[in-house]
Amino acid sequence: MATLDIKNIRKRYGELDVLKGIDLSLTDGEFLVLLGPSGCGKSTLLNMIAGLDMITDGEIRVDGRVINTVHPKDRNIAMVFQSYALYPNMTVAQNMAFSLKLRGVSVAERQEAVAQVADLLQIGHLLDRKPARLSGGQRQRVAMGRALVRNPSIFLFDEPLSNLDAKLRIEMRTEIKKLHERLGTTVVYVTHDQIEAMTLATRIAVMKDGAVQQFADPQTIYEQPENLFVADFIGSPPMNFIPALVVSGSSGPELLLQGDERQIRLPLNHHGRPGQLVDRKSVVLGIRPEHVTKTEEGPGPADRMIVEGRVDVIEPTGAETLVVFRLGGVDVTAKARPKDVVHKGALNKFAIDMSAIHLFDKETGRRL
Template sequence: MSFLQINELHKSFGATHILKGINLEIEEGGFLVLVGPSGCGKSTLLNTIAGLEPITSGEIRINGNQVNDLHPSKRDIAMVFQSYALYPNMTVGQNIAFGMEIRGVPKAERDKAIADVANLLQIGHLLDRKPSQLSGGQRQRVAMGRALVRDPQVFLFDEPLSNLDAKLRIDMRTEIKRLHQRMKTTIVYVTHDQIEAMTLATKIAVLKDGLLQQFGTPAEIYNDPVNMFVADFMGSPAMNLVPATIVTEGNKLAVKLDRGERQPILLPLSGGPAGLSAYNGKKVIFGIRPEALTDPDGADRNASQLATADCHIEVVEPAGSDTFAVTALGGKHVVARLRADANVKPGTTTPLAFNLTKAVFFDPESQNRIS
């Protein structure tokens, strides 16, 4: 049964329509990540769940109970902000205990809760320090500790890692995932970082301009994007989106990729979406992830559709565990992800293997996926 449900939620600020009929649900203990570019409405959606913003229409239910008109203090939620929002004049222990003290929780119970949370977050040695004496990562742990002692029904995180440096973000991301696995709490997490979304979520909601573009598991979002926006937004490097033409090669369809003055590449399709036959002789957008375009020795041997073509390499970018190579197809720069020791040099022609099992196709006008 769904633990958090959002039904046909609309939110307007005056004449500006911010959220446009959002429908989402997450099971108890799930980790829902709201992701999208700045201004897409994800923080506004989080604030409506928290009760910090009233909704214009629709319904929000937590554990089966409608909370539309409940004050934030009555919703049994806890929120972790981007800015940490710690009291500078209080110690770490006092910051964690403050909410419990306001609610009249007995001191012995408060002390036990603080000790438990401090042990969980490994901040026991920081309890007597002030926030000004802490690093960014330590402050974020304290902010999380203050939320955890509440033991709420739902945790809300509003871009909690955006103020941290790159390495600390990765460390804290791991800590949040470990914490969720141990406590099995229900979390709604806002980020614009799609790597955070992919690594943390049990379900991802991709938003753009106040509209829900796609809702599903990380694997569904990554492998089966419903439109070009989701395909381009999720993944690092992003999916290659290449203008192409569907043609007939023998008695099969094929993908034709132009290369300017060079001979076009023809990639025969032994499968593909049923709707693709309606595009025979027409333009499509050919989508393929960088890892599905690689050197032949590094290609997935279990793939049912592999096609190899000679490609002119323009740029080579060694990246430690991988090597990225850039070629030009369909008038676009296309990124291939090769093995670290792949013998490829800029200015040369080398065979690349296309894993067409992983390819997706989009209508260039609607930008929706062809199925």
């Protein structure tokens, strides 16, 4: 295990800033997921930790030791690549033992290490096969085994599941989580899949355009997104965003939803920070689909507001039904139970849980 400290890391290619001052710190045994869309800089950062790419500014420390100029083979960091990167002319056992052979480890020690890791990953029956005779999931296990035999202080994973089919991805995701819990090794994992991030990470760094937008545990990022980008990127289906205006009401500030002919007002009660909800301020109302539900009932508690919207799309998924309707001039997705009666093309009643709403500044995108 090892600590990892990334201080003000920058990467430039000529005039192009790829990484713009990244600061992250991990304690022993943490599982960090670098999450973001393609081109945000997450793989570049991973390569810099591994020593495969040079740092323009800043420093990387492992257990307090600066490793900026340390050769990759001397960093005691193992990397699992997206493409597996197995040698096709070697057997599974030879692939797994190759790095130990390069380091001068004896044959007996290599065989013992390979046997232990093969037993851990349940690939002992594959040791005499070559990569061409393996399935995608088996190749991924071998790639992980090759990293494990080195007993590294830090594991790096670069989108390791992206080449697998949906069912196998779920299985391998579970195996990686079990492996981390068993070994307790520090992990840095790159993905653009927010489900992988939420299920695997102890902490997530959400990245966009070479900068970290939020660095926190998965539940905090889901429940308290720092800005519109994070709120939109995390969650499936994604969060609903409705343009609104803060207006004065009889019992305090209210939200006036814009874009509809009908005037829809939602009381804010205690939402927002003092001084931020000024009258006539343009905001974006964020509400996750699970907090918009189908209902036929009248008004309930103060934190539950009933609205009407015309349903355009109904998407049954088995366990639940996704319903798309118009509210505030935009499409809003709600979650309904399979037995709920939803009338397509007609006005339907929906309940909004006002205790679960998010407000964002329309100009800056920051959370209010």
